[in-house]
Amino acid sequence: MSQPPNQQPARPGAPGAPSDQPGRGHSGGPQRGAGSFAPSTASIAPADMERSAEIVRTITEVFQSRVVGQENLRLSLLTSLAAGGHVLLESVPGLAKTTAASALASAITGSFSRIQCTPDLMPNDIIGTQIFNYGSGTFTTQLGPVHANVVLLDEINRSSAKTQSAMLEAMQERQTSIGGEIHRLPEPFMVLATQNPIEEEGTYVLPEAQMDRFLMKEVLTYPRPAEEHEILDRSTAGSLTGPRKAVKAVSLEDIRFLQEMVDAVYVDPAVKRYIIDVVFTTRGSGPRPVPNLTQSVRVGASPRGSLALMRVGQAHALLHGRDYVTPDDVRAMRYGVLRHRLVLTFDALASGIKPEQIIDAVFHAVPMP
Secondary structure (H helix, E strand, O other), rough: OOOOOOOOOOOOOOOOOOOOOOOOOOOOOOOOHHHHHHHOOOOHHHHHHHHHHHHHHHHHHHHHOOOOOOHHHHHHHHHHHHHHOOEEEEEOOOOOHHHHHHHHHHHHOOEEEEEEEOOOHHHHHHOOOEEOOOOEEEEEEEEEOOOOOEEEEEEEEHHOOHHHHHHHHHHHHHHHEEOEEEEOOOOEEEEEEOOOOOOOOOOOOOHHHHOOOOOOOEEOOOOHHHHHHHHHHHHHHHHOOOOOOOOOOHHHHHHHHHHHHHHHOOOOOOHHHHHHHHHHOOOOOOOOOOOOOOOOOOOHHHOOHHHHHHHHHHHHHHHHHOOOOOOOOHHHHHHHHOOOOEEEHHHHHOOOOOOHHHHHHHHOEEEEO
């Protein structure tokens, strides 16, 4: 299993070190084969698997026509879309966060809204408002830009706490409240939020309750030299920015079908137990607790983290042509699922310990089934 390019080696003081053998925990014993996690009968029909693969291929082609490299980002966006979750993208400026979000939206024949977050952005600017009609003497409801299938929130940490709380209802409840009336959001609904970690002036830290609503958090890294060379080549050829409307696209019905197939992916009880052991280990317990973990982690992953690991594992398995989840599916997206669900202590932050180091230590400690 390939590792993200931004992985850091465990530094002194970090609780544990990354495992050298992705298929083994500390037990060192023999591991079950991938086939042993499969159901006795196929949980998804071959025709449905082929349709799912075709949907994924179409979205991938559109994404790669607009974005150079960033394979981890592509996989995270596709996985979250299939799982029906939201994604938080973090990086320095200029690493194609907005381009990637618009590329994903252009691959879907649904509605797309982009909201540029600023400190003076009000909740009504996002969810909508009621307008009084002097002619009829009645109020009419005007829905805001959040009522779209794909919503891009640029620099979400620049919006005020009141605006962030309005987004919390939309992201979790899939509805908005305008003038005492409930308005359901369209299905599918996906929020792609971006934030810049280096500009602190005029920003508001996202509360933990809202961070937990994001299924995944992806941290983008700089492109490799060959990829940056291709970016320059595309720029000189005039093809760096692709058309707003993709040549090929999938329908909303295709996305709903893909999400239904994720629901049907089989999860063996041993894999569920593995997920529970991992999450409990982040809380300082588990079958083999990591020594001194509580010195670095103030709050571990919640039950929503267990649900996210399982859901992302199901989506990852489907994207790779399987109708069952293996422990490697859980490990593959571990950084994106858990990095924003661990609250580090001040000592850990002061020592420069990264969440990825702690996640590696946890997965190293928990034996694989």
